[in-house]
Amino acid sequence: MTEETDWVPQGIDLERPSAARLYDYLLGGGHNFAHDRELAERFLVAQPNAREIARHNRAFLRRSVLFMIQNGVRQFLDLGSGIPTVGNVHEIAQEADPTARVVYVDYEEVAYAHSALILADNPLATIVQADLTRPGDVLNAPETVGLLDFTEPIGLLMAGVFHFVAPEKNPQKIIADYRDAIAPGSYLAFSQFTRDLMPAEMDRIVEVMKSSRDPMYPRSRPEITELFDGFDILEPGIVPTALWRPDTGLYDGDDPKRAGIYAGVGRKR
Template sequence: MTENATWVPESVDQEIPSAARLYDYLLGGAHNFAADRALGEKFVAALPSGRDVARLNRAFLRRAVAFMAQQGIRQFLDIGSGIPTVGNVHEIAQAADPRARVVYVDYESVAVAHSQMLLEDNDNATIIQANLVEPGVILGHPEARRLLDFDEPVGLIMAGVFHFVSHDHDAPAIVAQYRDALVSGSYLALSHFTADISPAEMAGVVEVMRRSADPIHTRTRAEITELFTGFELVEPGLVGTARWRPDRPEQAADQPGGSQIYAGVGRKL
């Protein structure tokens, strides 16, 4: 059974679940299909804290963007932005400065279609449909060049997306291509699933996600740290999402799902 809605592009196969729509479902969004919801229930069965993991990753994104805005960053490149939900990057950045510019990137058609509708009247934000493993396509895209000045610092965001890049790709080399396009003083905010903390649960998650269009590939703390090569990690370094500059530090250690995803922000040297 297919769902008819203005946000569903005709080309989308609603029977194949996607990570973007699964994430939307875990966050309580409405832009997902029956196949995504079925997969979401299996995801939560494998990882009971799955909804908390999604919520905490989204909260990390919000805090990271606010931090970068406090450091004077006024332009952002959000790779793997997903389906828009509460606390989008442009909302946070433009609350700090209405002139802030944001380029979103995703390859999932529903995410792109819904972003286009949301940004229709926002001259300082746009969406590009592209795959993060093709930095040249993204960095050279006319929309990226229209809104971003690469002679000035940029906030590069890869929140909860690089674990969809398989180990067949040279992950550090991909990030390096983005890094090399940025001037000193730019920032990288990145979060990534790991099996370091709960290997059995994460093995279950990996198995569940094999049935989707976007399998998950976990990485170790050392492998994720390597993605920050050329960036100096700001305090508190690479930590679980709940522990990265929490709004309420006294509760950070007790957050369910707060350690399945490592998160960090680095400043380009």
């Protein structure tokens, strides 16, 4: 049985769940299908803290964007941006500075279609439908070249997406290609799932996601640190999402180890 809705892009495979639509469901969005919701419920059984993890990751994205704005960055490349939801990067950045520019990148059909719709009347934000593991396709896309100035600092955002990049795709080279394309003084905001914090739950998640189009590959803190080659990792380092410069200056919530995800920000030398 398939779902018929007026927002579904033509030709989309409704039978195969995607990570973007699963994340949308966990955040309370409505752009997901029955198979995505079924996968998400299995994900919640494997990791009961999944909704909180998603919320903390989204909050980290917001804080990192505002940090970059405060440090002079006015343009952003958001890789694996996902389905539009409250607190998109262009909303955060352009509220702080209406001249801020944002290029979103996602290969998922629903994420692309809805981003294009939302951004149709925004000349300072756009979406590229591309695979982030092919940096050349992203960096040379007309939308990217037309909106971003690579001689000036750029905020490179990889929030909650790199755990979908398989080791055989050479993760370090992927990030290095993006790093080499951006100017000194640019920033990388990065977060991804790890086995370091909740190993049993992470192992169950990996099994669940094998049935989706986006299997998962958790990484340890040392492995994530290696991905920051060429960037100076800023304080407080690679930490659970809730502990990366929380708004209050102190973290007073649940055990931060239950965040399930490490996060960090680096500045290109």
